[in-house]
Amino acid sequence: MESRGRLLLLLPLLIVLLAVIGWPLLDTFWLSFTDARLGGQTGNFVWFDNYLHAFRAPAFRRALFVTVMFTVCTVAAEMLIGLGVGLLLDMDLWGRKFLRGLLIVPWALPTVVNAMCWRVIYNPDFGALDAFLQQTGIIKEYQSWLGDPSTALIAVGAADVWKTFSLVAIITLAGLQAVPRELKEAAEIDGAGPFERFRTVTWPVILPPLTIACVLRTIEAFKVFDIIWVMTRGGPLDSTKSLSILVYQEAFSFRHAGYGASLAMLSVAITMMLIGAYSRAVRIQGAVR
Amino acid sequence: MTARQRIGRIAAYAAMILVAVVILAPLGWIVVMSISPTVDLTTVPLRWIPSALDFERYERLLTLAHNSDGEVFLYALRNTCWVAAGTTVIAFLLAIPAAWVFSRARHVRWLLYLIVGTYMLPPLMFVVPLYRILASFSLLNSPWALMVADSTIVLPFTTWFLKSGFDNIPIEIEEAGAIDGGRLWKILWDITLPLAKPLIGTTLLFSALIVWDEFLYAILFTSDSRAQTLTVVIANLASGRVSDFGLLAAAGVIAALPPVAVGLVLQRSIVSGLTSGGVKG
Numbered sequence: 001m002e003s004r005g006r007l008l009l010l011l012p013l014l015i016v017l018l019a020v021i022g023w024p025l026l027d028t029f030w031l032s033f034t035d036a037r038l039g040g041q042t043g044n045f046v047w048f049d050n051y052l053h054a055f056r057a058p059a060f061r062r063a064l065f066v067t068v069m070f071t072v073c074t075v076a077a078e079m080l081i082g083l084g085v086g087l088l089l090d091m092d093l094w095g096r097k098f099l100r101g102l103l104i105v106p107w108a109l110p111t112v113v114n115a116m117c118w119r120v121i122y123n124p125d126f127g128a129l130d131a132f133l134q135q136t137g138i139i140k141e142y143q144s145w146l147g148d149p150s151t152a153l154i155a156v157g158a159a160d161v162w163k164t165f166s167l168v169a170i171i172t173l174a175g176l177q178a179v180p181r182e183l184k185e186a187a188e189i190d191g192a193g194p195f196e197r198f199r200t201v202t203w204p205v206i207l208p209p210l211t212i213a214c215v216l217r218t219i220e221a222f223k224v225f226d227i228i229w230v231m232t233r234g235g236p237l238d239s240t241k242s243l244s245i246l247v248y249q250e251a252f253s254f255r256h257a258g259y260g261a262s263l264a265m266l267s268v269a270i271t272m273m274l275i276g277a278y279s280r281a282v283r284i285q286g287a288v289r
Numbered sequence: 290m291t292a293r294q295r296i297g298r299i300a301a302y303a304a305m306i307l308v309a310v311v312i313l314a315p316l317g318w319i320v321v322m323s324i325s326p327t328v329d330l331t332t333v334p335l336r337w338i339p340s341a342l343d344f345e346r347y348e349r350l351l352t353l354a355h356n357s358d359g360e361v362f363l364y365a366l367r368n369t370c371w372v373a374a375g376t377t378v379i380a381f382l383l384a385i386p387a388a389w390v391f392s393r394a395r396h397v398r399w400l401l402y403l404i405v406g407t408y409m410l411p412p413l414m415f416v417v418p419l420y421r422i423l424a425s426f427s428l429l430n431s432p433w434a435l436m437v438a439d440s441t442i443v444l445p446f447t448t449w450f451l452k453s454g455f456d457n458i459p460i461e462i463e464e465a466g467a468i469d470g471g472r473l474w475k476i477l478w479d480i481t482l483p484l485a486k487p488l489i490g491t492t493l494l495f496s497a498l499i500v501w502d503e504f505l506y507a508i509l510f511t512s513d514s515r516a517q518t519l520t521v522v523i524a525n526l527a528s529g530r531v532s533d534f535g536l537l538a539a540a541g542v543i544a545a546l547p548p549v550a551v552g553l554v555l556q557r558s559i560v561s562g563l564t565s566g567g568v569k570g
Contacts, residue, residue, distance in 0.1 A: 005473050006394055009386035013448065014400075016383055020441050021407050024418035031417060038417065039424070088304055099305060101556060102312050108552030110502045112520040113541045116527040117319050120534050128318050131335035142333075162315065170560055223411040226504040230524045247413045252509060257417050264413045271409065 032262035038255040050262035060263065062238060063246040064270075070157055070242060071221040077161045079214055082168020086206075089169070090176045100173065103166040111163065115230035118159035122146050122231075146232055149239035156231050156240055160224070164217065171213045175206035215278045222271055243267040322538035323347070330534050346539035362540060364514040365522040368432055372518060373500040375436040380447040380496050385489065388451035389481065393460060401452060408445040412505050415441055423510060430516045438506040443496040450495065450562065454488035455481070491558045498548050519544045 032050055036043025054060045085103075089096045106114070121128045124144035133139045145155040179202050187197045225244035228234060234241035234249070241249075243263065251260025322330060323346060325339035352359040391401045419438055420429075428434040458481060466476040482489070504520040511517045523544055526537050552559060 006390050007397070010390050010397065010400075013383040013387035013444065016379075016440065017404060017407075017444060020419070020437060021415065021445075024415040024422070024441075025407075025410075027418035027421075028414055038420070084304075085308055088301060088308070091301055093298075093301055093305060095305065099309055101553065102309065104552040104556050104559065105316065105549055106312060108498070108548045109545050110520060110548060112502070112504050112523050113545045116523050116537060116541055117315060119527050120322070120537055121315060121318065123534070126331050126333070126335060126534065128335065131333070131337075135334055162311070166312075174560060219409050223413075225411075225413075226520075229504070229508075230527055233528070244411060244413055248416075248505075251413075251417050252420075260413075261417055264411065264416075268410055268414055271411070275409070 028261045028264060031258050032265045034258040036258040038251060038257040043258055046258070050259045051266070053259065054262055054266060059238070059241075059246060060266075063241050063243045066153065066238075066240060067222060067224070067242040067244075067267075070153060070160075070224055070240075071218060073154075074157045074160050074164070074221050075214065075217050077157070078165040078168050078217065079210070081161065081165040083172050083210065085165065085169040086172025086176065089173060103169050106163045106166040107170065109163060111226045112230055114159065114163045115227040118155075118162075119146065119231050122155055147236055149237045152232055152236060152239050156228055159231065160221075160227050168210070168213055168217070171209050172206055175209040176202070179205045211278075215275065218274060218278070219271060222267070222274065319538045319541055322535050323542050324539075325535055327533055327535055343535070346533070346536045347543070349536070350539055350543060358536065361514055361517075361522055362519075362543075365517050365519045366543075368435075368511075368514075368516055369501060369518040369520075371432045372435045372439065373497045375432065376439045376443050376500045377493050377497050379436060379440055380443050381489075381493060384444055384447040384451055384492075385482075386477075388448050389455050389477065391448065391452045392455035393463075401448065404445045405449045408442070408449070412442065416505070416509060419506075420509060429510055430512045432516050434510045435500075435503075435506060435516065435518065438510060439500050439503055442503070443499055446499065447492050447496050450492045451485075451488065454485060454492070457488075458484050487558065491555065491562055494551055494555060495559075495562065498551065501548055 031043075033045055033047060034043035035046050035049070089100055089103075122130075122145040124130065124142055124147055127142075127145075129145065130139070130142040134142065143151070145151050183201050184197060187201050192200065223244055224242050225248070228240050228242055228245055229248075232240045234245040244267070247260050247263045247267065250256045250263060321337075321339060324342050324344060325336070326341055326343045329336040329339050349357065350359050350362045353363055354360060391397065415438075419441075423429050423434045423437065428437070462480055462484070463476050466480050467473075502520065503518070504524065507518045507521045508524065511521060523537075523540055526540055
């Protein structure tokens with residue numbers, strides 16, 4: 001088939017992507033070296049002032065810490081819970097079809113709706129969580145889960161895990177379909193215990209899809225914005241202010257477009273390092289095996 | 290069955306019940322809240338079972354009276370549908386031909402990886418320049434702005450997704466068409482596209498779901514009911530001083546119904562899509 005004609009079909013997509021992604025990326029890069037203000041003039045070139053300012057600002061370090069904590073904890077929790085639920089629903093149990101179907105619901109629920117629901121459930125005056133915990137005698141007084149800096153991030157993280165573990169469970173279940181039955185049976189005949197069977201037969205098959213899921217979930221969690229914005233707006237006392245929230249506030253609430261751009265660049269640099277570290281870890285794991 | 294196996298099965302069923310309760314309890318409670326009278330929801334101890342059924346919030350949200358909650362909500366629903374449809378059409382027109390080329394022409398694959406790479410960048414990387422571009426075209430606070438902005442998320446995703454789908458359609462079918470003397474576009478239209486129909490349908494629904502969820506661009510680029518989407522209205526309701534939790538819950542139920550229904554109906558193709566490369570967060 002005529003090859004030139006084929007490549008012409010790429011052009012519309014490439015032109016649009018250059019306009020809506022390529023140009024904005026370059027512009028953000030450029031902005032990060034200026035003191036431009038949103039809605040103002042182009043700003044002056046200030047070299048690395050924005051970056052130096054970011055490294056010195058406690059707000060940046062704090063937001064980085066919050067983001068890393070959120071990412072590590074939610075991804076670890078959803079991977080573990082998702083894997084467990086996936087393995088459970090692979091067993092020959094009555095009603096597993098129903099539960100498998102149910103898994104799609106948290107996944108399909110819009111993030112903002114999920115955040116709003118949990119905000120209402122965590123409400124310190126009439127929330128269902130406090131009511132439940134008090135009526136079962138676990139707590140005596142109503143707590144303000146989202147209003148207390150020591151519990152807010154955990155509460156937001158729990159709401160996030162509730163929605164995202166289902167994706168890991170779905171991927172685990174799909175991965176388990178690829179485990180050859182004969183191999184399982186052969187291992188059983190050879191006298192391997194359930195744990196040994198899991199380690200030698202099941203685990204190697206579901207590891208690759210789970211690794212990909214883990215990498216993608218980490219990248220997603222590092223970008224976290226919606227759920228925090230709806231539940232706490234970064235508060236109380238900045239205890240849930242992630243990098244994305246910080247960039248948003250700097251660039252749009254305070255109109256420091258240049259500084260905001262430099263923070264966005266920094267968070268991308270960290271994402272890149274994460275991706276690099278992950279692919280290395282995966283390769284080392286592959287070499288050991 | 291040995292005693293040990295029996296204990297194992299009981300534990301497994303207990304775990305299953307736990308999972309079901311954890312998933313269903315918050316969902317069920319939101320539905321119950323949306324039809325409970327307000328007094329039930331603002332008492333301590335909380336009333337779990339409503340004293341009466343109250344569908345008044347749904348009525349309020351779904352009537353178009355001037356200056357009412359319903360007006361804001363219904364306009365947001367319209368805007369969301371409008372943006373979802375528009376973005377999906379853009380994705381359809383641009384991503385299908387490109388994905389087909391990426392599937393057939395190996396030497397331009399690197400471009401595809403570049404495009405997919407941008408999908409991993411936080412939207413905040415694009416937001417300031419996009420804001421300035423849209424402002425200079427006076428497009429802020431219009432559904433068009435959101436269609437353009439959402440394309441930055443939807444286009445890389447659909448291109449990747451469709452490409453892995455086209456990979457499953459053997460190139461020989463197209464080559465046979467070429468030998469018979471068909472023109473390129475005719476082969477695509479008559480042979481490849483009909484075969485790819487289910488895949489294209491799933492991909493477009495996926496992109497509609499992404500737009501339905503989108504929040505960051507929507508709060509940045511819209512300011513009133515001419516363009517505000519459902520996610521923005523719900524976020525505003527949640528953070529406002531609304532004392533009627535039932536109203537919030539009802540808004541959440543309505544906003545969640547379409548994506549959840551799509552999820553349940555298309556479960557099979559969504560699951561295979563999720564596991565074949567593209568993973569939506």
